[in-house]
Each structure stands twice: as structure tokens, then as C-alpha cells.
Amino acid sequence: MAKTPDASRRSDRSRRAILDAALALVGEVGYNKLTIEAIAARAGVGKQTIYRWWPSKAAVLLEASLSLAGDAAEEGGWSFPDTGDLAADLKQVLRATVDEFNDEKYDAPTRALTAAGATDPELGARFTEKLLEPQLALYEQRLRSAREAGQIAEDADLRLSVEMLVGPLTYRWLMRTAPLTHAFTDALVDRVLRGLAPH
Template sequence: MPTKNAPDASRRSDRSRRAIYAAALELIGEVGYARTTIEGIAARAGVGKQTIYRWWPSKGAVLMEAFIDLGEQAAGEGAYELPDTGDLEADLKEVLRATVDEMNSPAYDLPARALAAEGVVNPVLGAEFVARLLEPSLQLYVDRLRKAQARGDVPDDIDPRIALELLVGPLAHRWLLRTLPLTHAYADRVVEYALRGIGGGGRAG
């Protein structure tokens, strides 16, 4: 006599997690981070709030995991690298234009601002935000700049960690303040200034 298969607990847990991720992101978009609660996320996801507290200590931690999952789904499988056509300027412009599009997208903007703000008052979450979300992306710039150095396109004495800040820092600053538009034209100009300098200065010692 055939027996009925037992429920797959791991599959059920994965469904619950993804429902919680979706609920958290939806609520952030609808009511904002301050008004989003664990109870609200649980109700939207169709789970008990004790389920959420069993997996995460706070709504900030839920949002962190949801945002990471969103990024992983967008990136797809496999390790991501910055484009390398041999033309550093063109490659950086392509990447920064895509970054502008992402920053201007509500799917990125709202949860990213919430996590950045929460990280200011929650040092543990802030450190995790940097380690899990920011640092992997920054390392891609370091890797691409080192390839350019190996080809002789960038001087050997340039520190890639500082150089990448000349690229991503202006975009982050404009995105954070929201006082001026964040556009492809602006991204292109940032790349040009970073690679060519603004003139008039001496060589750094």
C-alpha cells in the first residue's frame, strides 16, 4: 500500500521566507520603513510573527535579507564582474549608468534608504549592511582597476580603493541628498573627471 509523502519542511520554510521578503519590500514601498512592523509583515506574508522572530531579530534584519535576496535574483547565477572590453572609460561609464538606473528605481531606493538610516542608529546592522551589500560591489571596482593597472592603463601608484571612491562617492552623495538629478550624463562626467582629473594640481606624494 503506497504511503503518503511527508511534507517537505525545507520547501515550506523557503516559501515562507520568500513571502516574508516580498511582504517586507512591499510594505516599505507602501507605508515607509517607520510604519512597517513585524506584525504587518507577518500579516501580509500569511505567517505568524513568531516565525519571523525565530529567523530574524528585527524588521531591519528582515529588510536586509530581503534586499540581499532581491539583488541576488537580479544578478542571476554566477559571479558578477565589471565589464572588461579593454576600454576602461567606456566600461566604467556603462557600470555607472546602470548604477544610476538602479538608484533611481523605487525597488532599490526605498529599502536602501531605510537600511542606510537604520544602520546609523544600529551599528551592528550598519556593519552588516557594509559587509554584505556595499563591500562586494566595491571590490568589483578594485578588481577592474587592478586589471587596468596590469595593462598600463592606470598608473601603478594609484590606490584602487581611493580611486573607486572618486567614481561611486559622487553618485552616492547625489542620491543621498536628492537635491540634484542623478542622470547618465552626470555619471559620464564623473567618470571623465575621475580618469582625467580637474587639472591645476600637482602629483600627490
């Protein structure tokens, strides 16, 4: 007796194929030339399948990037260590961020979403809420525990401190002003923590 096809498995497979196709294509052609038609053709599905799940290419790309970030977290890329050594923990996370930014698999979709979010306020807000804020919150949480342990000044502004850590890294990546290296992020951590030292 023939087995009945598992619709949910087929649906998951199609969904994954669409997300993978979006990530691959945005790296090849850029966001502006990315189309739903091209994603459908690459994924081997009909256009209507995509529109049934997402309203636009931006929405597809956002979910694809969230999925990619989830994969990175599962591989150990996005858990924030708390070994008691704040400098070492920050350096470990920022080095992993450098490695991601230098990896084409992450670089192209993140650039595309950043560019699209600059011109599409709704997408920009969703990108910030779903992808950026959860990561910044992990930094803030780690700095809070360091402040409670007396490792940084009691009056340290945690949000400003996080932005001082990730801002220069993001700027260098976005503007391509200089190579992104572990040495750069290590120096950044040392400099920021010097400013946050207890009085």
C-alpha cells in the same frame, strides 16, 4: 496515496514571502513604521515564524536587500565587465547603478537600510560588510587590472579612486540634489579617469 508535504519547500516559500513583504512594506510606510506584525500579516505567516529566522525587522530587511541584490546580479546588473576599455566598463556599471537607484523596487529598501544603519551601528556594519564592500571590491579589482595594463597611473590609490566614482553618485541619490542620469555618471567617469591617467 496522499503525498507528504515538502516542509523545506513550504519553508522556502514562507521565507520568500516574508522578504517580499518586507521590501514592499518599507517602500509603502518607511523603515520607522515598518513592524514585524505588518510583515507577518502581509506574508501570511505568524510572527513567531519571522522571529525563528530573524531577530529584528532590520535583519529581515538586510536579508531582503541582499536577496534583491542577488536577483539584480542574476539579471546581469552586478557583474563587472572587463572589455579592455576601462571608461566603457565603468560607464556601463554606473549606468546600471543609476537605473537601480531610479527604480522604486531598489530605492526604498536601500534608503531604509541606509537610514537605519546610520542610527544602528551593528546594522550599519553588517550592511557595509555584506552589501557595500563586495560591490566596492569589484570596482577595485577592475581598476587594479587597468593599472596592471598601464591604463591608469602606477601610484593610483585604488580605494580612493573607487570612492571618487561612487561617492558623488551616492551623494546625489541620497540628498536628491539633482536627477540621477547616465550623462552625470558618464561625465563622472571621464573626470575621474582624467585624474588617474598615467603620468
